[in-house]
Structures are given as structure tokens and as C-alpha cells.
Amino acid sequence: MPLPALNSFVFLMINVSLTQQFSKTQGIFRFDGTIFLVQDCRMTQNLHNRIDESLIALRRILRATELYGRDLAQAAGVTPAQLRVLQIVEEKVDPTPKALATQMGVSQATVTSLVDKLVARGMAQRHASERDRRQSNIVLTERGRRTLEEAPDALQQRYARKFAELADWEQAQLVASLERVADMFDARGLDASPVLATGALQGERKGGPE
Structure with a gap:
């Protein structure tokens, strides 16, 4: 039957x-x-669809970050983290490595590595501090200024501008959602700085500038 x-x-x-x-x-x-x-x-189908949609959104963020890093390397010869150093040096006017580390939320060892690469490329210089000879100030060179002018609009700044346009409750909701996603990947305890870049800040991605 x-x-x-x-x-x-x-x-x-x-x-x-x-x-x-x-x-x-x-x-x-x-x-x-x-x-x-x-x-x-x-x-069950709705659950699977939502999982797929969330993974697609995450993948798009990763791809956007990767593609921006590639475009930046081709256009300006620096990584997103190095570009951020140049931006802060321009904003703060000859900051110390300690000030850079505080602004970026990274260790001084990381900043030293980033600045070393910029100095080697002729984009920045170290000058002895007039206030404290034990300290040094990071100064932009003409090439460093040209790099800032020629670099494509920073992905991180685009995000910051659009984030600032959100209502206060939307900002709080977005932060809470992203933190929960990090927890779902067991990534809450990983060291990270507020720099939108792939890989460790000290090193370079494969195929990127050196």
C-alpha cells in the first residue's frame, strides 16, 4: 500500500x-x-542555506583582504601593515617606535621589523630624538610621501568610514557578532592588532613585496 x-x-x-x-x-x-x-x-534546508551564506560572506572578506594586499603591493610596493605605519608617521609627525606600537596595538619588535623594511626601501628614516637621545623618531622620506599618494584607497579606512556611518546600536551589534564569529573559530585568544591584513605583521605574504 x-x-x-x-x-x-x-x-x-x-x-x-x-x-x-x-x-x-x-x-x-x-x-x-x-x-x-x-x-x-x-x-534543515534553511539551516544549511544560512551556513553557506555565512561562509560565503566570510570568504568574501578574506578575498577582499587578499586582493587589496596584492593590488597594494603592485601599486606601491608595500604591505597593508607597512602602509599603516606610513599613515601613522604622517598623522603623528615623526613618532617614536613606542608611539607607533601603541597606535597599532602591536609589540615594539613588530614595529621595528616593519620600520626596518620601510627604511631599507627608502620610504622612512630614523632620526635621533631631540628630547631623548635614547629614542629615535621615524620620519617620512619623499619616496614615503609618494607611496602614500600612489597607494590605492586603504581597505581598512574604507571599512572605518562605513562603520562610523552606522548607528550606535548597529556598531555595537556588529562588534558583538564579529566577536562571536571569532569565538566560533576558537580565535578569541589569538594575538591580533587592528590592522586589516593577512598573515603575521612581521613577515610578508608569499608573492608580496619584500
């Missing part, structure tokens, strides 16, 4: 006798002496 047509339901046969029951979304029913567990496939 054929089973009745029930759209979008999955049946799990159970070899027990129960009274006839039925639910449109989930439950059990009896047919010809056999008990079936009923579960709405639409609920």
Missing part, C-alpha cells in the same frame, strides 16, 4: 506501535501499523 504524499518531510521508520499522531513541522504518525518520525526538511 503506497504512503500518502507529504511534501518536504523525511520519514524514519520505528518498529513500535503508537497511537496515530501528526504534526506539520515535526512529530510522529501511524500508517498501516508502522510508526514514522516526521521532521520538516525545510528547517
Whole structure:
């Protein structure tokens, strides 16, 4: 005897006798002496769709970051982290490595590595501080200024501008959602700075500028 047509339901046969029951979304029913567990496939499909949509959104963020890093390397010969150093040096006017590290939220060792690469490329210089000879100030060179002018609009600054346009509750909601995503990847404890870049800040991505 054929089973009745029930759209979008999955049946799990159970070899027990129960009274006839039925639910449109989930439950059990009896047919010809056999008990079936009923579960709405639409609920499962919606979950799978949302998982896929969330992963696609995450992948787009990763791809945008990777592509920007590639474009920046080709256009200006620096990484996003190095560009951020140049921007802060221009904004702060000859900051010390300690001030750079504080602004970027990284260690002084990381800043030293980034500045070393910029100095090697002729984009920055170290000058002895007039206030404290034990300290040095980071100064932009003409090439460093040209790099800032020629670099494509920084992805991080684009995000910051659009984030600032959100209402206060939207900003808080977005931060909470992103922090929860980090928790879902067990990434809350990873060291990270507010610099939108892939890989460790001390090093360079494969294929990027050196």
C-alpha cells in the first residue's frame, strides 16, 4: 500500500506501535501499523542555506583582504601593515617606535621589523630624538610621501568610514557578532592588532613585496 504524499518531510521508520499522531513541522504518525518520525526538511534546508551564506560572506572578506594586499603591493610596493605605519608617521609627525606600537596595538619588535623594511626601501628614516637621545623618531622620506599618494584607497579606512556611518546600536551589534564569529573559530585568544591584513605583521605574504 503506497504512503500518502507529504511534501518536504523525511520519514524514519520505528518498529513500535503508537497511537496515530501528526504534526506539520515535526512529530510522529501511524500508517498501516508502522510508526514514522516526521521532521520538516525545510528547517534543515534553511539551516544549511544560512551556513553557506555565512561562509560565503566570510570568504568574501578574506578575498577582499587578499586582493587589496596584492593590488597594494603592485601599486606601491608595500604591505597593508607597512602602509599603516606610513599613515601613522604622517598623522603623528615623526613618532617614536613606542608611539607607533601603541597606535597599532602591536609589540615594539613588530614595529621595528616593519620600520626596518620601510627604511631599507627608502620610504622612512630614523632620526635621533631631540628630547631623548635614547629614542629615535621615524620620519617620512619623499619616496614615503609618494607611496602614500600612489597607494590605492586603504581597505581598512574604507571599512572605518562605513562603520562610523552606522548607528550606535548597529556598531555595537556588529562588534558583538564579529566577536562571536571569532569565538566560533576558537580565535578569541589569538594575538591580533587592528590592522586589516593577512598573515603575521612581521613577515610578508608569499608573492608580496619584500
